[in-house]
Amino acid sequence: xxxxxxxxxxxxxxxxxxxxxxxxxxxxxxxxxxxxxxxxxxxxxxxxxxxxxxxxxxxxxxxxxxxxxxxxxxxxxxxxxxxxxxxxxxxxxxxxxxxxxxxxxxxxxxxxxxxxxxxxxxxxxxxxxxxxxxxxxxxxxxxxxxxxxxxxxxxxxxxxxxxxxxxxxxxxxxxxxxxxxxxxxxxxxxxxxxxxxxxxxxxxxxxxxxxxxxxxxxxxxxxxxxxxxxxxxxxxxxxxxxxxxxxxxxxxxxxxxxxxxxxxxxxxxxxxxxxxxxxxxxxxxxxxxxxxxxxxxxxxxxxxxxxxxxxxxxxxxxxxxxxxxxxxxxxxxxxxxxxxxxxxxxxxxxxxxxxxxxxxxxxxxxxxxxxxxxxxxxxxxxxxxxxxxxxxxxxxxxxxxxxxxxxxxxxxxxxxxxxxxxxxxxxxxxxxxxxxxxxxxxxxxxxxxxxxxxxxxxxxxxxxxxxxxxxxxxxxxxxxxxxxxxxxxxxxxxxxxxxxxxxxxxxxxxxxxxxxxxxxxxxxxxxxxxxxxxxxxxxxxxxxxxxxxxxxxxxxxxxxxxxxxxxxxxxxxxxxxxxxxxxxxxxxxxxxxxxxxxxxxxxxxxxxxxxxxxxxxx
Amino acid sequence: xxxxxxxxxxxxxxxxxxxxxxxxxxxxxxxxxxxxxxxxxxxxxxxxxxxxxxxxxxxxxxxxxxxxxxxxxxxxxxxxxxxxxxxxxxxxxxxxxxxxxxxxx
Numbered sequence: 177x178x179x180x181x182x183x184x185x186x187x188x189x190x191x192x193x194x195x196x197x198x199x200x201x202x203x204x205x206x207x208x209x210x211x212x213x214x215x216x217x218x219x220x221x222x223x224x225x226x227x228x229x230x231x232x233x234x235x236x237x238x239x240x241x242x243x244x245x246x247x248x249x250x251x252x253x254x255x256x257x258x259x260x261x262x263x264x265x266x267x268x269x270x271x272x273x274x275x276x277x278x279x280x281x282x283x284x285x286x287x288x289x290x291x292x293x294x295x296x297x298x299x300x301x302x303x304x305x306x307x308x309x310x311x312x313x314x315x316x317x318x319x320x321x322x323x324x325x326x327x328x329x330x331x332x333x334x335x336x337x338x339x340x341x342x343x344x345x346x347x348x349x350x351x352x353x354x355x356x357x358x359x360x361x362x363x364x365x366x367x368x369x370x371x372x373x374x375x376x377x378x379x380x381x382x383x384x385x386x387x388x389x390x391x392x393x394x395x396x397x398x399x400x401x402x403x404x405x406x407x408x409x410x411x412x413x414x415x416x417x418x419x420x421x422x423x424x425x426x427x428x429x430x431x432x433x434x435x436x437x438x439x440x441x442x443x444x445x446x447x448x449x450x451x452x453x454x455x456x457x458x459x460x461x462x463x464x465x466x467x468x469x470x471x472x473x474x475x476x477x478x479x480x481x482x483x484x485x486x487x488x489x490x491x492x493x494x495x496x497x498x499x500x501x502x503x504x505x506x507x508x509x510x511x512x513x514x515x516x517x518x519x520x521x522x523x524x525x526x527x528x529x530x531x532x533x534x535x536x537x538x539x540x541x542x543x544x545x546x547x548x549x550x551x552x553x554x555x556x557x558x559x560x561x562x563x564x565x566x567x568x569x570x571x572x573x574x575x576x577x578x579x580x581x582x583x584x585x586x587x588x589x590x591x592x593x594x595x596x597x598x599x600x601x602x603x604x605x606x607x608x609x610x611x612x613x614x615x616x617x618x619x620x621x622x623x624x625x626x627x628x629x630x631x632x633x634x635x636x637x638x639x640x641x642x643x644x645x646x647x648x649x650x651x652x653x654x655x656x657x658x659x660x661x662x663x664x665x666x667x668x669x670x671x672x673x674x675x676x677x678x679x680x681x682x683x684x685x686x687x688x689x690x691x692x693x694x695x696x697x698x699x700x701x702x703x704x705x706x707x708x709x710x711x712x713x714x715x716x717x718x719x720x721x722x723x724x725x726x727x728x729x730x731x732x733x734x735x736x737x738x739x740x741x742x743x744x745x746x747x748x749x750x751x752x753x754x755x756x757x758x759x760x761x762x763x764x765x766x767x768x769x770x771x772x773x774x775x776x777x778x779x780x781x782x783x784x785x786x787x788x789x790x791x792x793x794x
Numbered sequence: 795x796x797x798x799x800x801x802x803x804x805x806x807x808x809x810x811x812x813x814x815x816x817x818x819x820x821x822x823x824x825x826x827x828x829x830x831x832x833x834x835x836x837x838x839x840x841x842x843x844x845x846x847x848x849x850x851x852x853x854x855x856x857x858x859x860x861x862x863x864x865x866x867x868x869x870x871x872x873x874x875x876x877x878x879x880x881x882x883x884x885x886x887x888x889x890x891x892x893x894x895x896x897x898x899x
Contacts, residue, residue, distance in 0.1 A: 770895070771895030771896060772891070772892055772895050773827075773830070773891040773892075774821065774822050774825070774891065777818075777821045777822060778822050781818055781822075
């Protein structure tokens, strides 16, 4: 059974190849069957593998399948090996399970688009790369998947490439994450330099012998890896690309920019947790970055007007929670929150997609309103998904994971992280229910008839994710105990009950405040927004604290200035001179090639005379 | 063979040079491809004459062997060249080399 592991990524890869090479020759139905079916097959296989893993766990809690040697040069030996353990199984479950539901929804969402087969070929390539990332037994293999998902993210953000704005958003996402990827690559070089291997298990077992705790080398390596993680996961200071990435089709936002790819940084830190435990400073920084991002994104989400940007900022802030948990040493709750977040955020994005299509590609929430009667399924999805995002007590999946994170942060003595998380939870419930109240309550303010979607591909993914976002998803137990370190604090006890009650109360208070502010006439909010500090704050928050402005001044403009100044330096002149000389030579030889036989004969004779004269006289 | 009947080498070489120059002039001046072919024949025979004269001067058979070689070459060249001339006439309806000059840069 376990030796079928390679098929999990082989199916989507085959789907990508078939769709990529058959482009233009397959219709919508066939493309959807290939694109959705391949991911469905790997989801089924993952389910079978999970059943096998839970009933008959492999020896040592992990199964390694070596497919072939990738490259070998001296001590540098990279195996093309897959590793199945509790962590990669959990990630595989999210990628193929949620991925399949999103693919199915996309088959409905993208219908009628001229790039339908292209869309599914990119999506399949993404799933295959993401599986590379989580299954790779070597950091180099992981890096291959890491770059693969980055490429697919670029291709899919710019999917509707005819609008230059989408291309710009795709480039921005690619370049900003590239900054992190470069740091990541340098970290890998350093790691290989000091440990002599990139095999994850070998590196993790060698690291405690090679590095003293807190030594500068291991701190530098973990900081560089963290650079890669914050780039991919849109955390401070490389967070600016994620809101713009919403230019892609909505299923892309659900799959790549909410459920899977942006959580790759969380996975990387969890996978290399041994290194981070040797570098307490870097681990503190992980928690600090997470806390800062979750607050910053929470404030920004409060004032956004685009339905997808609200969700994008909420994704940033929820990934901030995962980093915060890892900073507190609670790796298992981080991965647990990763899974529940994948459920409810995918649900929210798909429901947002349903709303956007129903309103004729309208994304401004102030041009919606009163949709709860017309789109009952989307309304239910937003209530449950939004409740899970706001961690509504006991009924939703988000409560179980977020409460666990807050409790671990509190009990392990990270009081600062705990208060940041609690305040972030308050912000989360306000902005989530602000979105729901504006979109689904009040009067309809848009143009055109609202038409709800229907069909299996529309309903099934929404209902399945809706069920997973309730306490059902919170009941799932991930087999992480052998892979990730135990939680720093113990479960149970009266104190945990109190923390749970506190976080539940904060969530409900936030919902109540959102209701008071945004249900009905919204006179108070309007007055607040008109006042001078309100105007200033909301503009500052709307621009996400001006990071785009800052980076534009700090990096983009100086770079463009340097390129402009540098356009005609000495080297360019030399190169241009060579080009001009070649052009002159070309013109001369073209003129000599005039098609006249007698001219050719004469030049041959002249050449012969010249050569003979040279031979005689020289 | 007496001394009086022997031509000096220089005379033969001068005749050969004149023939060669005439042939070259024919190639450069003539536009009819048939005359161009004939001029090439003349140039080849000029070269052959130089070989024969040199062979006679050094009392070696090599000059006459080379003459036979050049004769063979001229025959094959004439057959291929005439076939090409025929094709050119069919294709362009003229034997003017300038009118058939299609291969330009």
